[in-house]
Amino acid sequence: MLRFVYVVDDDSAFRTALERRLKLAGYEVATYASAEQLLDRFPDESKPGCILVDVRLPGMSGRELQTRLDELGSTLPIIFLTGRPDIQTTVQAIKAGAEDFLIKPTLSDDLFRAIDGAFARYEVARAKKGKLDADRARLAALTPRERQVFELVARGKVNKQIAYVLGCTERTIKAHRSRVMEKTQVQSLAELVALAERLGIHRTDGVVTRLTATGSLVISED
Structure with missing residues (x-):
């Protein structure tokens, strides 16, 4: 070569x-x-x-x-x-x-x-x-709502918390989460968190996440 x-x-x-x-x-x-x-x-x-x-x-x-x-x-x-x-x-x-x-x-x-x-x-x-x-490329394949779910899961939020933040049911979050796992080609939560780390989406414990009117996520101290 x-x-x-x-x-x-x-x-x-x-x-x-x-x-x-x-x-x-x-x-x-x-x-x-x-x-x-x-x-x-x-x-x-x-x-x-x-x-x-x-x-x-x-x-x-x-x-x-x-x-x-x-x-x-x-x-x-x-x-x-x-x-x-x-x-x-x-x-x-x-x-x-x-x-x-x-x-x-x-x-x-x-x-x-x-x-x-x-x-x-x-x-x-x-x-x-x-x-x-x-x-x-895998992250880009997610829809805007799936991207929100991905980021919240990566930050340690459970389905109930994500449902509250996004204003929908836990069942809906489970469906989104399943599609996120499929599209990002990960088999476990650990792999998903590792993917988020590589992409610069870090887990933040002890924080409150809320949505702005435009649908973007805002992280603030609890």
């Missing part, structure tokens, strides 16, 4: 040398003189890849690019390159999810070790994103 490395650096001589080294090692390489260029020609994330980016770039910096890619939901791991080490910047980048931080000139062993680690992270991230996309 082809593996892509995207190099972002404003030093043309460095880009050319790094591109040559990476291609000799068997990687597919694309180079960019700025962060803006990479964003304009955004890589295909369905293909295994990682980004090598200089911290200091004209215009958008490497750290700012990292933030922007995170906002876009990118799963491409980032390896930072710098000729002038900065402890604070390094710590911030690593905390924000950077795969590695390499000092120029970079030894081939260090470079390829970092890239191998980045591709390993890419596979994990893509698998996690695929599962989350599937979970969101």
